[in-house]
Amino acid sequence: xxxxxxxxxxxxxxLAWKIAASPLTTKLYCAPGNAGIAQEAECMTLDLADHAAVxxxxxxxxxxxxxxxxxxxxxxxxxxxxxxxGIKAFGPTKWAARLEGSKGFTxxxxxxxxxxxxxxxxxxxxxxxxxxxxxxxxxxxxxADGLAAGKGVVVAEGVKEAEDAIDMMFGGGLGQxxxxxxxxxxxxxxxxxxxxxxxxxTAIALASAQDHKRVGDGDKGPNTGGMGAYSPxxxxxxxxxxxxxxxxxxxTVRALKKAxxxxxxxxxxxxxxxxxxxxxxxxNVRFGDPECQVLMLRMMSDLLPALLAARDGQLKNFDLxxxxxxxxxxxxxxxxxxxxxxxxxxxxxxxxxxxxxxxEIFHAGTKAQNGKVLANGGRVxxxxxxxxxxxxAQARAYxxxxxxxxxxxxxxxxxxxxxxxxxxxxA
Numbered sequence: 001x002x003x004x005x006x007x008x009x010x011x012x013x014x015l016a017w018k019i020a021a022s023p024l025t026t027k028l029y030c031a032p033g034n035a036g037i038a039q040e041a042e043c044m045t046l047d048l049a050d051h052a053a054v055x056x057x058x059x060x061x062x063x064x065x066x067x068x069x070x071x072x073x074x075x076x077x078x079x080x081x082x083x084x085x086g087i088k089a090f091g092p093t094k095w096a097a098r099l100e101g102s103k104g105f106t107x108x109x110x111x112x113x114x115x116x117x118x119x120x121x122x123x124x125x126x127x128x129x130x131x132x133x134x135x136x137x138x139x140x141x142x143x144a145d146g147l148a149a150g151k152g153v154v155v156a157e158g159v160k161e162a163e164d165a166i167d168m169m170f171g172g173g174l175g176q177x178x179x180x181x182x183x184x185x186x187x188x189x190x191x192x193x194x195x196x197x198x199x200x201x202t203a204i205a206l207a208s209a210q211d212h213k214r215v216g217d218g219d220k221g222p223n224t225g226g227m228g229a230y231s232p233x234x235x236x237x238x239x240x241x242x243x244x245x246x247x248x249x250x251x252t253v254r255a256l257k258k259a260x261x262x263x264x265x266x267x268x269x270x271x272x273x274x275x276x277x278x279x280x281x282x283x284n285v286r287f288g289d290p291e292c293q294v295l296m297l298r299m300m301s302d303l304l305p306a307l308l309a310a311r312d313g314q315l316k317n318f319d320l321x322x323x324x325x326x327x328x329x330x331x332x333x334x335x336x337x338x339x340x341x342x343x344x345x346x347x348x349x350x351x352x353x354x355x356x357x358x359x360e361i362f363h364a365g366t367k368a369q370n371g372k373v374l375a376n377g378g379r380v381x382x383x384x385x386x387x388x389x390x391x392x393a394q395a396r397a398y399x400x401x402x403x404x405x406x407x408x409x410x411x412x413x414x415x416x417x418x419x420x421x422x423x424x425x426x427a
Contacts, residue, residue, distance in 0.1 A: 001024050001025060001026055001064040001065060001304070002026055002027045002028075002029070002062055002063050003019055003025055003027070003028050003029070003063065003064065003065050003066075003067065003304070004029045004030070004031065004057070004058055004061070004063045004066045004067070005019070005029070005030040005033075005037075005041065005066075005067045006030075006031055006066065006067070006068045006069055006070070006073055006078070007030070007068070007069025007070045008030075008032050008033055008034050008037070008365075009034070009069065009070070009289055009364045009365070009377075009379070010289055010290055010292075010293055010329075010331075010362045010364035010379065010381075010382040011070075011286075011287050011288070011289035011290070011292040011293070012030060012033070012034075012037060012069040012070075013034065013036045013037045013040070013293075013362040013363050013364070013382075014292045014293040014295075014296040014297075014362050014382075015287070015292065015296065015303070016028060016030055016033075016037050016040040016041045017040055017296060017360070017362070018296040018299065018303045019067070019303060019304055020040040020041065022302045022303065022304040023302070024302070024304045024305070025304065027042070027061075028040065028041040029041055029042050029043075029044055029063070030042070030043050030044070031043070031044040031045070031046035031048065031054070031057070032044065032045055032046060032048075034363045034364070034365070034366045034367060035363055035367050035368040035373050035374075036362060036363025036366060037363065038368060044057065048072070048073045048078070049073070049076065051077075051078055051081040051082075054066075054078065054081075054082070055081060055082060055085045058082065058085075058087045059085070059087070063087060064088060065088045065089070065090060065304075065307065065308065065311070066082055066087060066088070066089040067089075067090045068089060068090065068286070069287070070286060071097070071100050071101070071147060071284065071285055071286050072147060074091050074092060074094070074097040074100075074265075074285055075094065075097045075098070075100065075101040075147060075285075076094065077093070077094035078091070079091045079092065079093055079094070079097075079265075080093050080094050088308075088311055089311070090264075090265060090310065090311050091264070091265040091285070091286065092264060092265040092285050093261060093264075095261040096261045096263045096264075096265075096285070097285045099252070099263075099267070099283040099284075099285050100147070100282075100283055100284045100285040100286075101146060101147060101285075102145055103144070103145050103182045103282065104122045104180055104182050106280075106282065106283050107120045107122070107182055107184070109252065109255055110280060112255070113251045113252070113254075113255045114251070115248055115251050115252065115280060116247060116248065116277065116278065116279045116280065117184075117280040117281075118184040118185040118186070118187050118281075119184060119185045120182050120183065120184035120185070121182070121183055121184075122145075122182055123180065123181050123183065124179070124180050125170070126166050126167060126170045129142075129166045129170075129181060129183060130162075130163050130166055133156075133159055133162045133166070133183060134159060136185075137159065138157060138158045138159050138161070138186075139156060139157050139158075139186040140156050140159075140162050140184070140185065140186055141153065141155050141183065141184045141185070141186050142165040142169065142181060142183055143181060143182045143183075143184070143282075144169045144174055144178040144181055145179060145180040145181060145182060146179070152169070152174055152178075153282075154168075154223075155186060155223075162183075166181065169181050187272040187274055187279050187281065188274060188275075189273045189274035189275065189279075190235045190272070190273045191210065191211070191270070191271065191272055191273075191281070192208055192209070192210055192233040192236050192271045192273055193208065193210060193211050193233070193268065193269075193270060193288050193291045194236065194241070194244050194249075194268070194269045194271055195207070195209075195266055195267070195269075195287070195288070195291070195295065196245065196249045196266070196267050196269070197265075197266055197267075197306060197309075197310045197318075197320075198249075198253050198263045198264060198265060198266070198267050198310060198315070199264055199309065199310045199311070199312070199313045199314060199315040200253075200257060200262030200263060200264045200313050201253070201257065201313060201316070202250075202315050202316050203245065203249050203250060203267065203315070204318055204319075204320065205241055205244075205245055205249075206266070206295060206320065207231050207232055207295050207298055207299070208231060208232050208233040208236035208241065209229050209230065209231040209233055209291040209294055209295060210229060210230055210231075210235075210418065210419070211226045211228075211229045211288065211291055212226065212227045212228045212412060213226060214227070215227060215333075215337070215412075216412065217412050217413055217414045218414065222338055223338070224337065224338045224379075225289065225378075225379060226288070226289060226290050226291070226331065226379075227330075227331045227333070227411070227412045227415065228290060228328070228329055228331050228411075228412055228415030228416070229288070229290045229291045229293070229294050229329055229415070230294055230326060230327065230328040230390050230393065230394075230415065230416045230419055231294040231295060231297075231298055231326065231327050232298075232326065233419075234418075234419055234422050235273045236273075240273065243277055243278055244271065244278045247277070247278065248269055248278060248280050249267060249269060252267065253267075264310055264311055264313075265285060265286070265310060266285075266286060266310075267285065268283065268284035268285070268286065268287065268288050268291075269283060270282045270283070289364075289379075290329045290331055290379075290382050293327075293362050293384050294327035294328065294329050295327075297323075297327040297360060297384055297386055298322050298323050298327045298386070299320065299321075299322060299323075300320075300321040300323050301319075301321045301322075305318075306318065306320060323386070325386045325387060325388060325393070326387055326388070326389055326390040326392070326419075327384065327385070327387075327393055328384065328385055328387070328390060328393035328394050328397050328415060328416050329362070329382045329383065329384035329397065329415075330383045330384075330397045330401060330411050330412065331364070331381070331382055331411060331412075332379075332380055332381040332383060332401065332404070332409045332411045333378055333379050333409065333410060333411065334365070334378055334380055334408060334409060335408050335409065335410055337378035338378060342375075342408065343375060343377070344374050344375065344376070345374065345375045345406065345407070345408035345409075346372050346373070346374060347366070347372075347373045347374065347375060347380070347381070347406045347409070348373075348404070348405040348406070349403050349404045349405040350373060350381075350404060352403045353383065353401070353403040353404050354400070356385070356396055356399055356400045356403070357396065358385050358386040358387065358393075358396055359383070359384065359385045359396055359397065359400045360384045360385070361381060361382070361383055361384065361400070362381070362382040362384060363380075363381060363382075364377060364379045364380055364381060365377015365378060365379055365380045366380060366381070375406070375408060375409065380406075380409060381409075383397050383400050383401050383404070383411075385397040385400065389423050390416045390419035390420055390423060391419075391420045391423050393416070394416045394420060397415070398413070
C-alpha cells in the first residue's frame with residue numbers, strides 16, 4: 001500500500017516509524033514532515049490547508065490511505081474532501097471533529113448523554129462570564145471554545161486569574177478573539193490520557209498514558225502542548241479502563257452515530273480520575289502529542305491494519321497486542337517555549353544519544369540543512385525509551401538527553417515522577 005501521513009510533529013514521526021515497519025507498506029510519504037520523518041518517509045511540500053492540492057497528490061501517487069495527524073486539518077474537513085474524491089482517509093469527519101473543535105459542543109453532548117464531566121456554563125461576553133466566576137469562586141477552569149494548540153485552557157487558582165483569562169481569550173490573546181468560552185468546575189484527582197480506536201459503530205481501547213502539561217519541573221509554570229508522557233498510566237487499572245469505555249467512550253460513539261455523524265478515527269479522552277470515578281476533561285480527535293510516541297513504542301501489533309479496520313467499520317472482532325514494558329518520552333523544547341523562541345540553532349549528538357539501548361528519538365520541530373539538524377519549532381525533539389519499569393525507561397531517556405548537545409534547548413527533568421514514586425513505594 002502507498003500511505004500518506006499529513007503533519008510535521010513528533011506524533012507524525014512516531015506514526016511514520018510504526019507504519020514504515022508494516023509489511024503492508026509499499027511506499028510512505030509525509031507532508032510536510034521534518035528532518036527525522038525524512039529517515040522513514042519521502043517528505044513532500046504540501047499545504048495541508050489546500051485540500052485540492054492534497055487530493056491531487058494522493059491521486060497522482062496512487063495513495064491507498066491518508067493518515068491525518070493534527071487536529072486543524074480534521075476540523076477543516078480534510079477527511080470529508082478526501083473521501084468524496086474516492087481516497088480512503090483515517091480520521092473523523094468535520095462534523096464529528098467538533099468534539100475537539102468546540103468545547104461547548106462536547107460539554108453539551110456529555111450533558112445530553114449522561115457522560116460524567118465537570119459542571120459548566122457557556123459564555124459569549126466577558127461581563128456575564130466574570131459575574132459567574134465571582135459567584136462560583138476559585139479554583140475554576142476557563143476554556144476558549146475553539147482550537148488553541150493545547151494553550152486554550154487556564155486553571156485559575158483565584159478569581160482575578162480567572163478574570164484575566166476571560167479578558168485574554170475574548171481579547172484575542174490566543175491569536176484571535178474567542179467567540180465563546182466555557183467555564184467549568186475544577187476537578188480534583190489524577191489526570192490520565194485514554195485512547196480508543198473507533199469505526200463509527202464500536203470502539204476498542206488502546207493503551208493509557210499520562211501527559212505532563214506544565215512547562216516546568218514539579219508541574220509548575222504555564223500550560224504547553226505537552227512536555228513529556230509515559231505509558232501505561234498506573235491510575236488506569238483494568239477496572240477503570242472498563243468504566244471509561246462504558247461510561248464515556250461508547251456513549252459518545254453511540255451519540256454521534258445517532259446524530260448521523262459516525263465517529264471514525266482515534267478518540268483521545270483527557271480524563272480526571274476522581275474519588276467518584278472517571279470524568280471527561282476534554283476530547284481530542286487525533287493521537288496525542290507526545291502520548292502517541294509512547295503508544296507506538298509499546299504497540300506490538302501492526303498499526304496499519306488497525307487504522308484500516310477503523311476506517312472500514314471492521315473493528316468489532318479486532319484485537320491489538322501490547323508490550324508489557326513501560327515507555328517514556330521527554331520533550332526537548334526551544335528556550336522560551338511556550339512563549340517566543342528562536343529557530344535555526346544546531347542540534348548535535350543525536351546519533352550518540354540513539355545508541356543507548358531501547359531509545360528512539362522522534363523529531364518534532366526540526367529541519368535538515370547542509371547535513372545538520374536545526375531546531376525549527378517550540379517542541380523540537382521527543383527523546384523516548386522503553387524499560388521494564390517507568391523508572392528504567394526514565395533513566396534511559398535522560399541518559400540519551402545527556403548526550404545531546406543543544407545549548408538553546410531545555411527539558412523537564414521529572415517526567416514520569418508520579419509513576420516512579422509509586423514504583424519506589426511498592427518495591
